[in-house]
Amino acid sequence: MAGLVVSGTQVSYIGQDCREIPEHLGRDCGHFAKRLDLSFNLLRSLEGLSAFGSLEELILDNNLLGNDLVLPGLPRLHTLTLNKNQITDLECLLDHLAEVTPALEYLSLLGNVACPNELVSLEKDEEDYKRYRCFVLHKLPNLKFLDARKVTRQEREEALLRGSFMKVVKPKASSDRVTASPENHYTPLPAASRDLTHHRGVLGKCRYVYYGKNSEGNRFIRDDQL
Secondary structure: OOOEEEEOOEEEEOOOOOOOOOHHHHHHHOOOOOEEEOOOOOOOOOOOHHHOOOOOEEEOOOOOOOOOOOOOOOOOOOEEEOOOOOOOOHHHHHHHHHHHOOOOOEEEOOOOOOOOOOOOOOOOOHHHHHHHHHHHHHHOOOOOEEOOEEOOHHHHHHHHHHHHHOOOOOOOOOOOOOOOOHHHOOOOOOHHHOOOOOOOOOOOOOOOOOOOOOOOOOOOOOHHHO
């Protein structure tokens, strides 16, 4: 089969633009494959992965997998990479992985919105990434590697103490938010000056008096102060 590479228990089907796992792939290789690489495809679903019940490593980088990602039970899986997909809901993913991949030790989520670093947004910084790691380790305490870094003892201790508080909550859009209409844009100018066809000068009064105590000189003086 074109694009299929098999080496012992390692199976690769990379860059074939497939939108789903080919049925024949599971039929021919599922019973012996321990490592499966499906990188650089167009996968939105992992239906058919249940044929690979003995998997220990699963590479799914550069696909179109999102928050509806569903993995079958993979009790032997210790390595999972989901780099550069479309995952945004971190907690949902971690809860699912805790249920179906109990032996997981290596996880990589780089390039997803759920993994806050400069790969996905220049607004994110190292502190955002540290909080993310703390929350992931709270949910998956058996991890030894997360993304490109080894999990440290200090991170484990931090996750144990504070991990549950590191969840990032997105603010919900309020239905009570007041939206300014184009006709009611705020302006500090007197009403008479807002008409673009009205070119006469407009005099406005202010109740505040500027005394210029810290200025270069009293540039603004009322008539009754002369």
